[in-house]
Amino acid sequence: MNKRLSPFVLTMLVLGFAFLYVPILMMVIYSFNASRLVTVWDSVHSPTLKWYAELFENSDILDAARLSFRIAAVNATGATILGTLAAFCLVRFGKFRGRALFIALTTAPMVLPEVITGLSMLLLFVALEQVIGWPAGRGALTITIAHMTFCMAYVTVVVQARLSTFDRSLEEAALDLGARPMKVFFLITLPIIAPSVVSGWLLAFILSWDDLVITSFVSGPGSTTLPQLIFSKVRLGVSPDINALATLLVLTVTLVVVGVGLSLQRRERRLSLEAQAAGEPL
């Protein structure tokens, strides 16, 4: 398909991507603006790095970032395990009792409005605390559990897509040769679906790192995550250090996503070359 794009489609592409990226670009540019009035460009003293310096002296922001990072990492790991298991069941277990409910439960958390997920989670934690005394109070633990529940749905979708286009002959060969199912999973299945598991982990990490609404419902005093802190500042209007923070986050995410994307692509190419080489007659 090397047909030239029509002028209309080309225009829409250019305008659409401009629409997606200009606001982010403006945020980056204004993070170097010296004026405290964020939207007025102070051409005498700009560009400056003072908001970045201020950012790293702000212990509230650093603490919140550290807490968010910890929650996101634990959540991503847990959600990846749960989501991979769920995807495995959906693709490999054929028809089992309760399958329809299982499918509904693995997809609904993705589309349910966050305010409803957040409220329902909080009411569960309150009820549990009353009945069995756990979890005592709310904080990092309850935030992590809530995040794992909605993030595992995303991991399931990503891993499921990969598993369903999976050539099972390798697994069958290993089973025929007497390998135990567990061993087959770790030695054959997992390496093959690894790219989707890594993408799922990354997605779960970022969804958690980013979440405001669900977190606000299930967090307690003393556990303020980065999005909560940003939201409370932003509600009062624009502030220059948030521009600096946003720039750093956008930069990090871009580097990580592009880096992981490229290395997965390279790995894929290498594997398919190896498979080709192995398939060729000697």
Next chain:
Amino acid sequence: MRDQVKAWRLGRRLILGIPYAWLIVFFLVPLLIVFGISFSTPKLSMPPIEPLLSYGADQVMQVRLYASNYTFIIGDSLYLAAFANSVKVALISTLLTLLIGYPMAYGIARTSAQWRNILFLLVILPFFTSFLLRVYAWIGLLSRNGPINAILLKMGVIHAPLALLQTDFAVYLGMVYSYLPFMILPLYSAIEKLDPSLLEAAADLGCRPIKAFFRVTLPLTSEGILAGCLLVFIPAVGEYVIPALLGGPGTLMIGRVLWDEFFNNRDWPLASGVAVLTLMLLVGFVVVLQRVQSEKVVSE
């Protein structure tokens, strides 16, 4: 051999049981609790809910259900207006993202493989970038002395800065901006799967490109369109962050009402009632859409 089959069955049950149990405990049960608490009334205590089960003076267990939340919500024009406005905002935003997203997805699916990968990454990237910060970016852009007003003033289009922020316009802008990648992704995968020889056949038979688009491309990508619309519409109905940051005090949306009932008025039962009604609205919407879709498939 029989032992092995038994072990395999046990393993299977374990693998299925872990995610299943997790979802039931942390997703299904909480929704049932919301449903239950929507029949309670607020009380000055922690948690601020009148328990549904209680023991009377004669040690007999009593169940007390109040329908007051529902009669209150349905009887109050404010809540009805919030529901209606949420649906309106979500519908218009979905339509706008479709109109912008379809040509973009089409263009991405029809470029060379090299460009396709780059453009695809560019669609995914905003999805990975903080939702909150992307909404925040518009506060600066739309503010009274922000760049948009400055450009319009300099060009002489306007003579006094426009109040763009805290308007419905800003809410639509924020919605379309935030949800555009959700629309493009399913559309892209539907358009990419489309067999180009169908369009060639149409062209050979003398069909003009525009007609071919409406007669061939559009119907064959209808599933992608439906998926994209649902991915935008459903979260948009319950959206909180965008109306809270970009909307004015008059921008009533259901997500915001629920948030305020919960955090500001501490009326947990009423918030639960709002949640249940929102959920029913969304489920009803999805069921109707699915029925329409399956009828279409049957009639074809």
